[in-house]
Amino acid sequence: MSKIYFQGTFGAYSHLAALSIFKGAEIIPCKTFDECFLKASKDDNSKIIIPESNRITGNIGIEYLIFKYRLNIYSEYFQKIEHNLLGLPGTKISDIRDVYSHGQALSQCSKFIKSNSLVEHVRADTAGSAEMVSKTKDKTKAAIASSLSAKTYNLEIIKKNIENEKGNLTRFLIMGKNISQPEFGNKKYITSFLFKLKSKPAALYQSLGGFAINGVNLTKLQSYPEKNTFDSFFFLCDLDGHIEDMKVQKSLEELGLHCQDFHVLGVFEADKIREK
Numbered sequence: 001m002s003k004i005y006f007q008g009t010f011g012a013y014s015h016l017a018a019l020s021i022f023k024g025a026e027i028i029p030c031k032t033f034d035e036c037f038l039k040a041s042k043d044d045n046s047k048i049i050i051p052e053s054n055r056i057t058g059n060i061g062i063e064y065l066i067f068k069y070r071l072n073i074y075s076e077y078f079q080k081i082e083h084n085l086l087g088l089p090g091t092k093i094s095d096i097r098d099v100y101s102h103g104q105a106l107s108q109c110s111k112f113i114k115s116n117s118l119v120e121h122v123r124a125d126t127a128g129s130a131e132m133v134s135k136t137k138d139k140t141k142a143a144i145a146s147s148l149s150a151k152t153y154n155l156e157i158i159k160k161n162i163e164n165e166k167g168n169l170t171r172f173l174i175m176g177k178n179i180s181q182p183e184f185g186n187k188k189y190i191t192s193f194l195f196k197l198k199s200k201p202a203a204l205y206q207s208l209g210g211f212a213i214n215g216v217n218l219t220k221l222q223s224y225p226e227k228n229t230f231d232s233f234f235f236l237c238d239l240d241g242h243i244e245d246m247k248v249q250k251s252l253e254e255l256g257l258h259c260q261d262f263h264v265l266g267v268f269e270a271d272k273i274r275e276k
Contacts, residue, residue, distance in 0.1 A: 001026050003046040005036045011127035011149030017079040017172045018049045019148075033062050037069040040176050047074070047176040054081070055169045057104045063224045066194065066265065067234055071175040073192050073266030078273040081168040083109050086130050086155040087142040093158060100129035101144035109144055112162040118142075130155055169273070181243070181267040188270040189242040190219070193252070196226075196234045196261035203258055204235075210254025214247040216240070234261070243267050 004025045006014035018027045030036045036048040048071070051060045083105055087096060099106070099118040106113065106120050113120060123129045130149035133141050142158065143149070150157050182189070197203040211218055220238035241248040243264065256262050 003028055003039075003043065005030050005039050005046060005048045007031075007033045007036050007050070008125040009127040009131060011130055011146060011152035012125055013079055013081060013146055013170060014049055014051060014172070015127065016146050016148045017077055017170075020079070021049070021077055021174065022047075033065055037065045037071065037175075040071055041069050042177075044177050047174055049077075050173050050175060051079075051170050052076075052173045053171050054104065055167075055171075056108060056165060059222070060170075063222070063236055064227065066236065067224065067226075070194075070263055070265065071177060072179045073173050073175050073268060074180060075174045075268045076190070076271050077172045077174065078169045078271050079172055081108070081163070081170050082147070082161050083126075083144050083163045084147055084150065084157045085112070085142050085159040085162050086133065086145055086150050086153075087158045088133070088137065088139050089154070089156045091139045091142065091156065091158055095139045096142045096158075097140040099142050099144060100132060102126050102129070105144045108164060108168065109162045111164045112159070127152070175266075182269060184242045184244040188240070188274070189267055190238050190270050191241060191243045191248060191267045192236075192238050192265040194234055194236050194261075194263050194265060195255060195259045196232070197258055198260050199232075207255050207258035210251035211239070213254075214251040216247050216251045240270075 002025050004018050004022050004027045006018050007030050008014050009029055040046050040048045050062055053059050098121055100121045100123050102125050103122045105126050126145035127149045129143035130145040130153045133143045134153035134155055217240040219240055222236050223233045226232040
């Protein structure tokens, strides 16, 4: 049986996403993202499911681990994020004084929190907050977390969908040690890669010319400082297309002339949600 690692505790949105994708796999929680990457880098028979960005609050901050471990990306998955107020069975909103959750979840539900005059407490994750509330047996405390967390920790959903904006999505990446790419066919693909440029003036401008000439669309280009430096950057990039497409090959060859480090992270089918 293959192993799927996620960061957090049971009931987390990563756990929810893993259950949607992997039927019958062994799903295992890890304390940190680093631990997830480390486990997958040592075991061919395992994969990780990692949140990469959120439609509202932006990047999750795992880019340095993508750069460090260079695991292969097999697919992307967009998980709908629906935040719920969870409390002990029989709790009313008027009973609650303190609310616990991950910082991003609290900020995504700020209007509800303010309108009910609740005191926020930032915790490491949403599901861990739900677990803590279930153990305190205190009706003045509530958590913001998934409906799966409510089931997992025997809490009641006091109010559903309390997020400020509906339709919030988190993009997850499914990654692992073995390299695997879909055959080039008549589908929409994404090629994901990282690169580091040679140090020379206008290097980035010159390196991107090949994409413009060949008509290749870059859907993501982000720079990150290498660990412990402020003058050396690597870039994470996604483009529309399969690496075996001639247009994509030509633009990557052009980019390669300007790089001191270049690594393909994965080629995978674009999630259907992108077409909406």
